[in-house]
Amino acid sequence: MDFAYLTGILPIKKYGEHSAINIFDEYSMVDPKNLNEYFGFTDQEVRSLCKKHGMDYSAIQTWYNGYLLGGCHIYNPKSIVDALTWKDVKSYWTGTETYEALKIYIDMNFGGLKESVTAMLGNSACKINPLKFQNDMTTFTTRDDVLTLLVHLGYLTYNEATREVSISNQEISQEFLT
DSSP states (O other), X not given: OOOOOOOOSSOOOOOSTTOSSOSSOOOOSSOOTTOGGGSSEEXXXXXXXXXXXXOOHHHHHHHHOOEEETTEEEEOHHHHHHHHHHTOOSOSOGGGTHHHHHHHHHHHOGGGHHHHHHHHHTTOXXXXXXXXXXXXXXXXXXXXXXXXXXXXXXXXXXXXXXTEEEEOSHHHHHHHHO
């Protein structure tokens, strides 16, 4: 028998070692384990969809590629579906109140957060420790807390091998620039 409990974009918040909900496997944007290919469309799937819908793969790749989970390139399904449906490569996050959310988090400026975002806009990556993140959208005490949240929200990608975050693609870069 197989069981699954799916939640939203954030990992389940654990209140302590003896929490009632502590015996499960958790998969997230910073630790996808062996399920990385199920977090979105894979590169092969996007190539196939572009061919089927007559879209230029290189344009799609430039705008939407960039999430690297366990060595697997993953694309945001909503962005890909919208680009293929409307035959237009642009930012589809604009209608999701992205600017206001980003502004709130970046204005917190914990430990040079604004400088880190500016560096990432210049194609740099920033080291972080995602392990201390409290798995919520209210308890922030460090730059790493905010950057880890932005990974879970899809604004940044996390490279587990280097323990660095970066802006994943042109679509997301546009939202930061706004």
